[in-house]
Structures are given as C-alpha cells and as structure tokens.
Amino acid sequence: MTSIDVHELTKDYGSTRAVDHLTFSVRPGRVTGFLGPNGAGKSTTMRLVLGLDRATVGTSAIGGRPYVSLSNPLRRVGALLDAQAAHGSRTARNHLLALATSNGIAGSRVEAVLVEAGLGSVGGRRIKTFSLGMRQRLGIAAALLGDPEVVMLDEPSNGLDPEGIVWIRGLMRKLAGEGRTVLVSSHLMNETSSFADHLVVLGKGRLLVDMPMREFLASRSRPGVRLRTTESTRLREVLIRKGYEPAQDDDGRWTVDGATTEEIGVLAAFEGIPLLELSNVQATLEEAYLDLTSTEAEFTATTPPAATTSPTADQEA
Numbered sequence: 001m002t003s004i005d006v007h008e009l010t011k012d013y014g015s016t017r018a019v020d021h022l023t024f025s026v027r028p029g030r031v032t033g034f035l036g037p038n039g040a041g042k043s044t045t046m047r048l049v050l051g052l053d054r055a056t057v058g059t060s061a062i063g064g065r066p067y068v069s070l071s072n073p074l075r076r077v078g079a080l081l082d083a084q085a086a087h088g089s090r091t092a093r094n095h096l097l098a099l100a101t102s103n104g105i106a107g108s109r110v111e112a113v114l115v116e117a118g119l120g121s122v123g124g125r126r127i128k129t130f131s132l133g134m135r136q137r138l139g140i141a142a143a144l145l146g147d148p149e150v151v152m153l154d155e156p157s158n159g160l161d162p163e164g165i166v167w168i169r170g171l172m173r174k175l176a177g178e179g180r181t182v183l184v185s186s187h188l189m190n191e192t193s194s195f196a197d198h199l200v201v202l203g204k205g206r207l208l209v210d211m212p213m214r215e216f217l218a219s220r221s222r223p224g225v226r227l228r229t230t231e232s233t234r235l236r237e238v239l240i241r242k243g244y245e246p247a248q249d250d251d252g253r254w255t256v257d258g259a260t261t262e263e264i265g266v267l268a269a270f271e272g273i274p275l276l277e278l279s280n281v282q283a284t285l286e287e288a289y290l291d292l293t294s295t296e297a298e299f300t301a302t303t304p305p306a307a308t309t310s311p312t313a314d315q316e317a
C-alpha cells in the first residue's frame with residue numbers, strides 16, 4: 001500500500017514562504033480532503049510532491065521514494081493540477097494516447113478512462129472545443145490513465161455542473177474503496193464534507209489539522225439537539241424547569257444546547273410530549289473550519305512568517 005509522506009517540507013518563493021515545515025502522511029483506502037484558504041500552500045505542496053518544484057527544505061515521498069525516482073510515475077501516481085494545460089488542437093483521444101504511449105501505458109486504457117470520465121462520446125473532438133467542465137473531466141481521465149495507486153486532484157470540482165460534482169464525489173469514494181490513496185484539495189467545505197474521510201488543513205503554509213473528518217467535526221461542535229414537537233409551550237416549560245435554555249428557530253424547530261438526544265427523548269416520553277423529530281446537532285465542516293481559523297492565533301496573525309535562515313539549503317523532494 002502506497003502512502004504520500006511529507007516531512008518538514010518547506011518552500012520559499014523569494015521572501016514568501018508558501019509551505020512551512022509541513023509534516024503529514026496521506027494513507028491509502030480513504031479520501032483525504034486538503035483544505036485551506038487561497039494561498040495556504042495546497043497547490044505548492046502538491047507540486048513539490050510531484051517533483052514539479054524543488055523544496056527549499058524537507059522531503060516528500062510516494063511509497064517511501066521521491067516522485068522523481070519512480071520508474072513509471074504515471075502508473076504509480078495520477079494527478080490533476082491544471083486542467084487547462086492540455087494541447088487544444090489535439091482530440092481528447094489523441095491527447096490521452098500520446099500520454100499513454102510516452103509512459104508505457106497500454107492504449108486500451110484510453111477508451112476505458114474516456115468512458116470512466118463520461119467523455120466516451122466526445123473522444124474524437126478537439127480539446128479546444130471543450131467546456132471547462134469537459135476539460136476537467138479530461139484532466140481526471142489523464143490522471144486515471146496509468147491505473148495509479150495514488151491519485152492527487154487539485155480542485156477537481158472546478159467548472160463541473162451538478163451532475164459532474166455528483167460524479168466526481170462517487171469516483172473519489174470508489175477509488176478509495178479500491179484501496180487507493182486519494183488526496184483532493186478544495187476550498188468548498190460542503191463539497192469536501194460529502195466525500196472526505198480525513199482532513200489535512202493548511203493555514204499560511206503550516207499544518208493546522210490532520211485528523212479524521214468525524215473527529216474534527218466533533219472537536220469543533222458543542223453538544224446539543226434539535227427537535228420538533230406538537231406541544232411547544234409545554235416542552236419549553238419542562239426544558240426550562242430542567243435547566244435547559246431552549247431556543248426556537250425560524251422554521252419552528254427547537255434547539256437545546258448542552259443536551260443529548262437520550263436525555264431529551266426520555267424526558268419528553270416521561271412528560272407525554274410527542275416529538276416529531278429529534279437529532280443531535282453537529283457543526284458543519286464550514287462552521288468547524290471557520291471556528292478553527294478564528295481561534296488559530298498563528299493563522300490569523302498578520303505578521304509575515306520569518307524568512308528562512310538557509311535559503312540555499314535546497315534539497316530534492
């Protein structure tokens with residue numbers, strides 16, 4: 001099984017530190033969401049892992065080896081970084097065929113990935129006639145061409161229509177279900193929460209979070225329940241008597257902070273108050289993320305990070 005491992009990875013562009021001593025691992029069999037605001041360093045990290053740029057300090061490896069030392073890189077790692085990079089005058093099929101040929105990949109994979117990406121009927125069209133969403137699908141097809149164990153996608157939902165977004169979500173779940181290592185960057189929180197099992201969050205090039213999605217949401221949620229009843233007045237009285245502070249939402253539902261469904265369910269049954277709905281309240285990924293960034297002093301600091309002390313200490317990623 002193949003992990004992506006980055007260790008103390010640092011990248012300076014002049015006086016801008018894009019990635020700052022990052023250490024984390026991306027494990028197989030799950031989708032890892034790679035989050036952070038614009039400029040946090042997600043794309044730079046991916047480029048460093050793919051050997052497209054040199055780290056100032058630190059290392060990155062795929063299955064224990066630097067990307068540049070892999071003998072058949074496209075068969076080990078599939079990546080979508082810039083979907084606009086493909087040659088516009090080629091047909092989609094020829095573009096993929098050229099990639100396959102130059103990377104020792106069987107030509108039969110071309111039709112397979114065109115179909116997988118939903119481009120089966122437009123493989124003979126020139127790429128310059130493709131919409132943004134179609135180019136995105138082609139970029140994903142190219143990433144899957146070598147049937148790689150590791151898949152890295154930078155903002156894969158860009159330009160996709162709702163059907164495309166559902167498709168990419170299903171594809172990522174499928175790839176992880178097959179035991180592959182899937183790293184997906186995004187700045188769309190709701191989107192990420194629909195497919196990721198694990199999160200790596202960056203802020204200003206630094207690691208803020210590396211934990212399972214469920215754990216992250218729980219760590220940023222206060223316990224509470226939401227409910228609906230036919231007897232609001234009585235329920236409110238009972239809850240206040242028990243020391244809760246119920247609040248009614250615009251839609252008529254009640255939110256009770258600090259309560260559990262067990263406590264409120266038993267209480268309502270004891271009082272003979274019918275409940276039409278009763279559920280735990282949990283922060284959405286967006287709420288949890290905003291909570292994190294508002295409490296993270298380093299992240300919100302306005303002073304620039306310290307300049308590197310050894311700018312010449314470049315090391316091959």
Ligand SMILES: Nc1ncnc2c1ncn2[C@@H]1O[C@H](COP(=O)(O)OP(=O)(O)OP(=O)(O)O)[C@@H](O)[C@H]1O
Binds near residue numbers: 017018038040045
């Ligand atoms: N080639 C480059 N030359 C100079 N600065 C760069 C270069 N590439 C990235 N940067 C800077 O490095 C920082 C991190 O950028 P990066 O694109 O990695 O962030 P990101 O998290 O991918 O952002 P976004 O969500 O906007 O894509 C930014 O300040 C950016 O301006």
